[in-house]
Amino acid sequence: GTVGVLGYGGGVIGRYCDRPDLFPAVAHFHTVRVNQPAAKYYTTEVLRKLCDLWDPRGSGLTNLHGSTGDIVLLGTTTDHLEPLFYELTHELGMDLGGSGSNMRTPEGCLGMSRCEWSCINTQDIIYDLTQEYQDALHRPMFPYKFKFKASGCPMDCVAAIARSDCSIIGTWRDDIRIDQSA
Numbered sequence: 001g002t003v004g005v006l007g008y009g010g011g012v013i014g015r016y017c018d019r020p021d022l023f024p025a026v027a028h029f030h031t032v033r034v035n036q037p038a039a040k041y042y043t044t045e046v047l048r049k050l051c052d053l054w055d056p057r058g059s060g061l062t063n064l065h066g067s068t069g070d071i072v073l074l075g076t077t078t079d080h081l082e083p084l085f086y087e088l089t090h091e092l093g094m095d096l097g098g099s100g101s102n103m104r105t106p107e108g109c110l111g112m113s114r115c116e117w118s119c120i121n122t123q124d125i126i127y128d129l130t131q132e133y134q135d136a137l138h139r140p141m142f143p144y145k146f147k148f149k150a151s152g153c154p155m156d157c158v159a160a161i162a163r164s165d166c167s168i169i170g171t172w173r174d175d176i177r178i179d180q181s182a
Contacts (some may be wrong), residue, residue, distance in 0.1 A: 011096025
């Protein structure tokens with residue numbers, strides 16, 4: 001079955017147990033994807049608030065930036081989804097990530113914010129893509145998942161080439177300039 005929150009088609013992965021009579025604790029064990037900020041920078045305050053939000057409404061299990069790139073909150077029940085979503089969006093100012101047959105949450109490396117090798121501003125690119133395709137993240141319109149990933153240089157730390165449908169890779173654009181006196 002599918003499950004979602006009001007107005008959003010993506011972001012919640014519905015999981016139901018075939019034998020709720022034998023395993024009532026996991027009769028429904030839905031997974032919630034949270035859209036991560038570009039380059040995945042968080043304050044400890046935000047992470048604490050996210051854990052405080054998740055503790056009473058879910059299993060307490062999380063997966064921070066696994067293969068999807070999103071924060072994944074593992075295991076909640078249907079009756080907790082709407083309050084969880086409301087608090088996530090209205091009180092924490094965060095959003096659901098993409099899941100299912102739709103645009104997935106764009107992901108990028110930390111780029112120029114911390115890497116001396118980065119040739120492009122991956123944070124700006126990911127932010128712009130997220131804003132441009134926000135509707136596609138929330139309301140699935142594709143026959144299959146679609147992923148954007150951006151790496152600031154050809155070292156491809158986020159494995160954009162291997163893990164996305166549209167890879168954006170920063171490359172050097174000019175002749176290499178070397179300060180020989182340095």
